[in-house]
Amino acid sequence: MSREPAEVQQALETVSQAVAQLRSGKRITWILDSGFDDIAVWHTIWQDQDHVVCRLYHTDRRVEFQDHAGQWQQGDIAQACRQLRPVARAETSLEVQRGKQARPKQQPVVVDLSACPLRLSYWSNVRRPGGKGKLVTKAVWLVQVVVLGTHWEPWLGLPDWPVEDEQQALRIFAMYRQRWAVEDSFKVTKECLGWEEVQVLDLRGIRTLVALAWVAAGFLYQLGVTLEWAEVQLLAKLGGWVPHKDRRPGKITLMRGLRRLLDMLATQAILSDAAAQQGGLPPNILAFLQGWHPPPPEL
16 A cells, blocks of 8 residues: 555545444454554544554654653653563564574564553644644553564554553554464465466456465464365365374465466466367367366356
8 A cells, every 4th residue: 555645544534434334332443554653644543533553663753751750751752662661471473583593484482562651742633734733642652562582673563552451461462463464464365466377367266366365364374264164175185285183284285275276277267268269179188178168157
């Protein structure tokens, strides 16, 4: 998505309208990456009484922060980091490189979470017509996540949900951790749709491939898809997986299954096109294909 302010605001409004019916009796949280570290974006979300969890990019942003003595001080995000207090430790699974490992791999890691309360002041008409508007002060939190045993830089987040204790800190981490899983899922589907053979597929083939790529991604990144799904088992078997109670298919197996499915769909598309142009396939080819016929056209 383009990060141009006008296009971002339009996208926010479009999504907000799409989820309007879900707001009754529920609270919506927008989980954003550092490209949306922007008060104008947050203000648009807050206008709808929604919540924000955003990874920070601008450590020079001016804020008020509460020091260890409980007093409010003025400074920037970098200075506020010195007032972070440890609140929780969590375990998760990430693709990281540790110690003498030759390459990153998916493995359990421990993360330390610390937090500090902030006050964020801004003009209500930020990057909007009609002057500055009124000065608004919003209570938010600064959260730092450190992945232990790796060379990753700590990442900073700004939630407007309170982070006063372990349970609240783990909740914020779980929110952003789920966003990581969604992002990884997009990478898988982009990898599938980046294959050159996709260009020869018809619409039905593309739909099939996209649907099963999302099934694979949903299984790999624990988005509600389980091994009991027939689609997961089909992709795993296409990838060479042999069912075993203690052996789950991994990314390489599922991607191999998608690769073989893509090969089949691409072959089918090329044969269908040849049959359409030539009024049928040569008899020897048909004999080799054991009576294969093009699928009926999509309605």
